Amino acid sequence: MKKLIVTADDFGLSLPVNEAVDLAHQHGILTAASLMMGAPARDDAVERARKLPHLGVGIHLTLVDSCPVLPPTEVPGLVGQDGRFSTDPVKFGTALFFSKDLRRQAEAEITAQFDAFRKTGLTMDHINGHQHFHMHPAISKIIARLAKDFGNPPVRIPVEPLFPSYTATSDRFRDRLSGWVFFYAQSRLLRRRVRAAGLGVNDRVFGLNDSGAMTETRVLQFLDKLPNGTTEFYFHPATRRWPGVDNLPDDYRPMEEFAALTSLNVKGKANALGITLVPFREAVRRA
Numbered sequence: 001m002k003k004l005i006v007t008a009d010d011f012g013l014s015l016p017v018n019e020a021v022d023l024a025h026q027h028g029i030l031t032a033a034s035l036m037m038g039a040p041a042r043d044d045a046v047e048r049a050r051k052l053p054h055l056g057v058g059i060h061l062t063l064v065d066s067c068p069v070l071p072p073t074e075v076p077g078l079v080g081q082d083g084r085f086s087t088d089p090v091k092f093g094t095a096l097f098f099s100k101d102l103r104r105q106a107e108a109e110i111t112a113q114f115d116a117f118r119k120t121g122l123t124m125d126h127i128n129g130h131q132h133f134h135m136h137p138a139i140s141k142i143i144a145r146l147a148k149d150f151g152n153p154p155v156r157i158p159v160e161p162l163f164p165s166y167t168a169t170s171d172r173f174r175d176r177l178s179g180w181v182f183f184y185a186q187s188r189l190l191r192r193r194v195r196a197a198g199l200g201v202n203d204r205v206f207g208l209n210d211s212g213a214m215t216e217t218r219v220l221q222f223l224d225k226l227p228n229g230t231t232e233f234y235f236h237p238a239t240r241r242w243p244g245v246d247n248l249p250d251d252y253r254p255m256e257e258f259a260a261l262t263s264l265n266v267k268g269k270a271n272a273l274g275i276t277l278v279p280f281r282e283a284v285r286r287a
Contacts, residue, residue, distance in 0.1 A: 012039035020237035028262035034060035056125030056279025126280035128156035144197035154200035154284035200284035212252030
């Protein structure tokens, strides 16, 4: 059986992102969205989510390239003079290994993000992290502890299988190989830790090597090569440009991703292939 979770990350980042989530769920193939608790359009996202009972809304834990939920004075090691998180995940992730105080602040911020999600009244469908930072060993430990208070929602394992990815696209083999090696190695501890905590996980993702560029053509290619089991496609869609969109990576195409999510060709192919579209909680069994 082929079960497909279709997720939009960065829910709450802007009104155009929220519009894309709303419309792609109602008229397209989107089944889930990952909510950024410190993002500027979070309240609008929550209001929309409350009107979409079948949309699986999870938490998109954020420790880089955004703003904290806690006052910056309470997490001074996590933010710069502008009150925002670092934009260098490698540098910050390395520092997190060696600083007990930084880990303490990160735990306080993550706990605050979970608490902020609780206050929305939404059921937590899944857990993942901005720029996949939930894979960091210090962070996955915190997730495993906090998740039990939210019904043990499943956790994204961001590993894209090498050969289905390459045979579907026939491009960038070296990039796909290096991505598979890195994320497979990094995710092993995450997988073990969350399973030990009784949390479910997906089998694989597509979109890791094409982040921000999950166009209609790309999605159709991946659907043709979709393996059995539970797969997640993830996107960063938007209906239009907004102030701040230029801060995204140069190869991100959010409007094209929105078009893919609402494409009749994509929806028709998924139906024709007998693919079941579901949110995380319906697709993933607990360990």
